Amino acid sequence: MATTTNLAPGENWTGIDAFAGSTAADRARNFVRARRHTLLVRAMRWSLPTAGASVIVVYFLMIFNTTGWVASLPKLEMPRIIPDNLTMDNPTYEGFNKDGGKYVVRAKTAVQDLVNTEFVRLNDITGDMTDAKKSKTKLTAAHGEFNTKTNKLELSGGIDIVAESGMKAKLSRATILTDDNVIFSKEPVLVDMPSGTIRSNEMRLLNKTREVAFIDDVKAHLIPPKNEGAPASGAAAAKPAAAPLLGGGEGPIDITSNRLDIDDTGKTAIFTGHVRAQQAGAALETAELQVKYAGGDSKDTGAMPGDGAKIERIVSKSPVVMTRAPQDRVTGASLDYDAANQIAVVNGDVEMTSGEGRGATADKVTVSQKADTILLTGSVVATQGRNQLKGERLYVERATGRTQLTSPAGAGGEPGRIFTRFYRGEANEAQSAKEKVKQLADATASAATGAMGVFKTDPTAPIDVEAGRLDVDDRSKQAVFKTDVHAVQGDFVVRTSELRAYYTGAAGLAETAAGPADKKAPAQISRIEARGAVIVTSKNGQKATGDWADYDVKKNEVILGGDVILTQDKNVVRGTKLRIDMLTGKSVIDSDASGAWAATAAPPDAKNATGFTMRPGTTGRPSAIFYPRDKKAAEKKPPTGASEGAGSAGAWGPNGPSE
Known part of the structure; x- marks a missing residue:
């Protein structure tokens, strides 16, 4: 192996200093490099043999799997993360x-x-x-x-x-x-x-x-x-209020x-x-x-x-x-x-009913529960059975049983008028046998005396009353008509300033303390009183005036009192009391001792002579019976109790002391 050095010729190794000219930092870096090199060498000593062993193991596992030996070895489950476990x-x-x-x-x-x-x-x-x-x-x-x-x-x-x-x-x-x-x-x-x-x-x-x-x-x-203000005890609390x-x-x-x-x-x-x-x-x-x-x-x-x-x-x-x-x-x-x-207000086509045959219609109704009152306005029509009331304003005080029916003045200043109709009984109510016998006897007596009804009318006909105002008190059972009262029953007409009607049953317009039977019974007039300038007329023109009048509905009898003046055609009689039987039409005028009495007779009519006869009164003053009669029948059968001076020609003479 060849190496190279940078030694000069003639120099040897012993003369060289390895750290000559180096600083401390250089020496530190050199030691770090040396240490890394040592660790790398150690790691390679372990990793290389391990890698080689792993390759050998994998090789043998592939061989075992090919031969089927792995299937017989137990399997190990690997852990998995599922939603139910993440709580x-x-x-x-x-x-x-x-x-x-x-x-x-x-x-x-x-x-x-x-x-x-x-x-x-x-x-x-x-x-x-x-x-x-x-x-x-x-x-x-x-x-x-x-x-x-x-x-x-x-x-x-x-x-x-x-x-x-x-x-x-x-x-x-x-x-x-x-x-x-x-x-x-x-x-x-x-x-x-x-x-x-x-x-x-x-x-x-x-x-x-x-x-x-x-x-x-x-x-x-x-x-x-x-309701904190409601009474807790006493009479007011003892009687529960109606719902x-x-x-x-x-x-x-x-x-x-x-x-x-x-x-x-x-x-x-x-x-x-x-x-x-x-x-x-x-x-x-x-x-x-x-x-x-x-x-x-x-x-x-x-x-x-x-x-x-x-x-x-x-x-x-x-x-x-x-x-x-x-x-x-x-x-x-x-x-x-x-x-x-x-306060409840119901508007438009108002209909109120309270039991069978009892009700009212109006354009508007105002109900005050606190005051316990009802006010109907507009075209008001109140009915109770066949009885009927008409006006523009109907005010009812339920607690006191009072009712008032009025009508405002018209556009031209004309006074308002109210209209009522009362029936004596139900439409299918039969007359009693006693009443039938009485009516038959009265009719026979009238025929015998030749009396044909002067103020005769049908007592079962309805009573129509027109007035400016009506006040009804259901507790005292009174209905008072005021202001130019005009009452009609059949051919019998009464005009007065005030008319007071007494009735039985209940008017049905307000609640009272009356018992259940009384509440169910419809109102039926039993007596009528007229006060103030009473004028009574009939269909045939007969007329009577007085200061007051009483009408007993049950007896079908009207008594006119005070300064009474009875006129029949041109015949005029003045007295203090006139008694009229509405069933037969016979009219008897009397005068007491303190009252004025006078009579004027007209010549009889040739075809249908009219006149009156006089008889002594209970007080010695003359009385008169008025009737239209047939001349010949009257001559044959003069009225019982008539004076001899009651001539067939309609002449008259007193049968007692005169003025």
């Missing part, structure tokens, strides 16, 4: 909503899906959702799945949602969009609030906008706040509908689709019902009305039907109910 304990997921709120979701265990890493399965879930106003909503669920990308949480199995407002919800399945603070479920849900409960088949709750929608088969059970037609009561209200939308910001709840609200024995039905409420947000929390919520107004712009047990019913085109003042 986390007590994980927490949190983030912020778009409106600045915050959400935190915790679970006892969570399983990460390694195939789709966006999904995490959670068990034993608890969570808090806080909106921008620091309102918290807590939730618990047995199971759930959380999408970490969309922040969508699917819950199932025993879900409970509790808001600080006191609202509690129970669901079987629910979806929570944590970014939008939205909870919805398409399975049955039960919501419990301080003011009641709500059930439905679907729900959607938006905490951000404080809105909630209940969909399909909605059932709301609402508990109104207690109001709408709200105002203290019992729970049950409402069913197809959908319910609540906006707690605007304080409105809208029921839509076959709405029915029921409280005690009262019920309301309509297509849509809007409820305005106040309060319930002392903490300003939650999307549902909280504790202390009170109904302020109930409005329906669709036709409504209100009923109250046992037979009260009100229908109209729209409804506006002021719950604070307990």
Whole structure:
């Protein structure tokens, strides 16, 4: 082997210094190089033999596998990572909503899906959702799945949602969009609030906008706040009040509908689709019902009305039907109910009924539950059996049993008029046998005396009354007509300034303390009193005036008193009392000792002589009987008790002392 050196000729190795001219740094680098070289040499001493041995082992394994010896050797399982084995304990997921709120979701265990890493399965879930106003909503669920990308949480199995407002919800399945603070479920849900409960088949709750929608088969059970001002004892508390037609009561209200939308910001709840609200024995039905409420947000929390919520107004712009047990019913085109003042207004084609044959129609009705009054306006028609009242304004005080019917003045200043019609009995009511016998006897006696009715009329005909005003007191059973009263029954006409009718039964316009039998019986007039300038006329022109008149409906008898003047054609008689039998038409005028008496007779008519006869009165003053008569029949059969001076030609003479 050949080498080369840089020795000069004649120099030897011993004279050379290896570290001559080198620094300490150079010497350190040289030692590091030497050390590396040593380690490399050692590694190669072990690696080269090992590599060679490995090549030999692989070679022999290939030979063994070809011959089938490897299959008989035991195999070793290699460890693998699967999703079910990647379980986390007590994980927490949190983030912020778009409106600045915050959400935190915790679970006892969570399983990460390694195939789709966006999904995490959670068990034993608890969570808090806080909106921008620091309102918290807590939730618990047995199971759930959380999408970490969309922040969508699917819950199932025993879900409970509790808001600080006191609202509690129970669901079987629910979806929570944590970014939008939205909870919805398409399975049955039960919501419990301080003011009641709500059930439905679907729900959607938006905490951000404080809105909630209940969909399909909605059932709301609402508990109104207690009326602290209501009496707790005494007579007022002893007698339970009748169930109001709408709200105002203290019992729970049950409402069913197809959908319910609540906006707690605007304080409105809208029921839509076959709405029915029921409280005690009262019920309301309509297509849509809007409820305005106040309060319930002392903490300003939650999307549902909280504790202390009170109904302020109930409005329906669709036709409504209100009923109250046992037979009260009100229908109209729209409804506006002021719950604070307990005043309900029904507008458009209003119909009110209270039992069979009792009712009223009007353009508008205002019901004040606090004052217990009813006001009907417009074209008012009230009926009770065959009895009928017509006017423009009907005001009813239910508690006192008072009713007033009036009509405002017309456009030209004409006074308003009201109209009524009363019947003596039912249309199919048969006359008693005693009354039939009396009528037959009276008719026979009239024929015998030749008396043909002067003021004769049909006592079963209806009584029509026209006046400026009618006041009815159902407790005292009186109906008072005022202002130019005009009453007609058949051919019998009465005009006066005031007419007072007494009746039996109930008018049916207001509630009174009358018993059940009295309430069912329709009002029937038993007696009528007229006061102030009474004028009575008949179809044939007979006329009588007086200061007062009494009509006994049962006896079919009218008594006219005071300064009585009876006129028949040109015949005139003046006295103090006129008694008229409406069945036979016979009219008898009397005069007491203190009253003036006078008579004037006209010559008889050749064809149909008219006149009167006189007889002694009970006080010695002359009395007269008026009748149109047939001349020949009267000559053959003069009236019993007539004076001899009662000539057949219509002449007259006193049968007692005269003035």
